[in-house]
Amino acid sequence: MIKHHLNDATLMSYAAGSLPEALCAVVVAHTSNCSSCAKKVRDMELVGSLLFDKIEPVELDGSAPTLALRGIAAEIDSVIKPHSSADNISSARAEAEIHAGICSEIPAPLAAFIGNNLDDLPWKRLGFGVWHAHVGPESECGRGDLRLIKVAPGQVLPEHTHGGTELTLVLRGSYKDEIATFGVGDVEDVDGDTEHQPVSDAKEGCICLIASESPAKYRNLVARLVQPLTGL
Amino acid sequence: MQLMEREEKARLHPRSSKSKEMSELLSRVAERGDVVAFQELFENFAPRVKSYMMRKGADPNTAEELAQETLLTIWRKASLYSDEKGSATTWIFTIARNLRIDRLRREFPWQALPEGHNEEASDDTPPDEQVSERERKQRIHTALSALPRDQHEVVTLSYLEGMSHSEIAERLGLPLGTVKSRMRLAYQKIRESVEDLQ
Numbered sequence: 001m002i003k004h005h006l007n008d009a010t011l012m013s014y015a016a017g018s019l020p021e022a023l024c025a026v027v028v029a030h031t032s033n034c035s036s037c038a039k040k041v042r043d044m045e046l047v048g049s050l051l052f053d054k055i056e057p058v059e060l061d062g063s064a065p066t067l068a069l070r071g072i073a074a075e076i077d078s079v080i081k082p083h084s085s086a087d088n089i090s091s092a093r094a095e096a097e098i099h100a101g102i103c104s105e106i107p108a109p110l111a112a113f114i115g116n117n118l119d120d121l122p123w124k125r126l127g128f129g130v131w132h133a134h135v136g137p138e139s140e141c142g143r144g145d146l147r148l149i150k151v152a153p154g155q156v157l158p159e160h161t162h163g164g165t166e167l168t169l170v171l172r173g174s175y176k177d178e179i180a181t182f183g184v185g186d187v188e189d190v191d192g193d194t195e196h197q198p199v200s201d202a203k204e205g206c207i208c209l210i211a212s213e214s215p216a217k218y219r220n221l222v223a224r225l226v227q228p229l230t231g232l
Numbered sequence: 233m234q235l236m237e238r239e240e241k242a243r244l245h246p247r248s249s250k251s252k253e254m255s256e257l258l259s260r261v262a263e264r265g266d267v268v269a270f271q272e273l274f275e276n277f278a279p280r281v282k283s284y285m286m287r288k289g290a291d292p293n294t295a296e297e298l299a300q301e302t303l304l305t306i307w308r309k310a311s312l313y314s315d316e317k318g319s320a321t322t323w324i325f326t327i328a329r330n331l332r333i334d335r336l337r338r339e340f341p342w343q344a345l346p347e348g349h350n351e352e353a354s355d356d357t358p359p360d361e362q363v364s365e366r367e368r369k370q371r372i373h374t375a376l377s378a379l380p381r382d383q384h385e386v387v388t389l390s391y392l393e394g395m396s397h398s399e400i401a402e403r404l405g406l407p408l409g410t411v412k413s414r415m416r417l418a419y420q421k422i423r424e425s426v427e428d429l430q
Contacts, residue, residue, distance in 0.1 A: 057279030
């Protein structure tokens with residue numbers, strides 16, 4: 001049972017096609033299992049089509065429709081019916097749905113990118129009881145930051161500096177912060193300046209998908225844990 | 233819904249009539265690869281798609297290519313659309329939107345992710361909701377036109393210019409929180425306008 005949802009402003013930006021990419025990944029993963037957010041997105045897409053309707057058209061060069069139609073004629077000639085040209089995306093989706101059937105722990109759209117086993121990921125140790133794994137090639141992440149974080153039971157989730165919105169989706173276990181307890185499927189949608197100190201569940205720990213608008217800089221956990229002791 | 237009722241509704245709401253027409257064209261493309269219907273769709277949508285792409289910074293040539301590609305995608309995926317599932321314009325908007333994300337905002341190489349489940353017209357809409365789809369659109373249209381100027385502004389920048397909340401905040405010289413609350417308030421009014429249609 002999902003208790004914590006995405007902010008309406010986040011959903012609207014997603015429907016508008018203007019939400020930073022890393023955040024989109026969390027929105028897609030959450031809405032694939034959350035009918036109430038998915039329903040909001042549909043109304044928000046309707047808003048998009050109404051605004052799109054009123055756009056001032058820019059005439060195409062004369063040859064354009066013929067070019068597109070020529071492309072279509074070529075497709076007809078090669079006996080490709082509209083419905084038979086399933087592209088990579090649909091096959092990735094179909095594959096993801098199969099994965100989802102086997103292991104519903106990972107939302108289908110995400111499974112297409114990370115596979116179906118959370119325990120099988122190339123986890124890298126970030127500090128005491130905390131691991132992370134990038135989704136997609138790290139070097140190509142552009143402005144945003146998207147990664148999975150695995151936290152051992154009863155540990156503090158890594159604090160990181162960032163700007164703008166941060167989205168956290170729980171995939172396994174749960175965590176608790178000053179705001180609430182977040183379980184599987186829940187998403188926490190906060191501004192960068194919100195201070196919170198999430199602690200993972202004492203028995204299960206947690207695995208989360210975390211996205212932030214700007215590149216995240218995870219503070220060295222060891223340094224942070226040692227700091228109070230050494231007084232540095 | 234009975235045909236007569238439908239026609240009556242179309243007469244009362246010219247916008248619905250146009251959108252119904254678009255749905256029919258799209259269905260003809262889906263069902264029998266109707267090239268004439270496609271040409272009509274092309275003439276109706278391609279110039280607006282071109283304009284939409286230019287607003288996100290595409291030069292006229294690129295925008296024209298993207299408009300063609302959008303319409304070709306509509307041709308190829310027409311079978312995924314069904315007029316019982318929702319508005320044709322909304323479906324077409326989502327395709328143009330996804331293509332714009334894909335081509336004009338290369339932040340991540342794995343662009344398929346945001347397309348996810350939304351490009352397909354939703355297939356989980358119960359029958360009673362199908363009936364109210366056009367009414368819904370009409371009401372949202374009214375609510376959208378009635379938005380206070382500051383809310384309408386952030387909504388337009390987000391949808392048409394493709395600006396993120398942070399970019400809007402920068403452009404308007406506002407705190408990020410203000411931009412987000414204007415978006416939220418705008419959505420609240422839109423939701424209120426269709427609340428009794430659930």
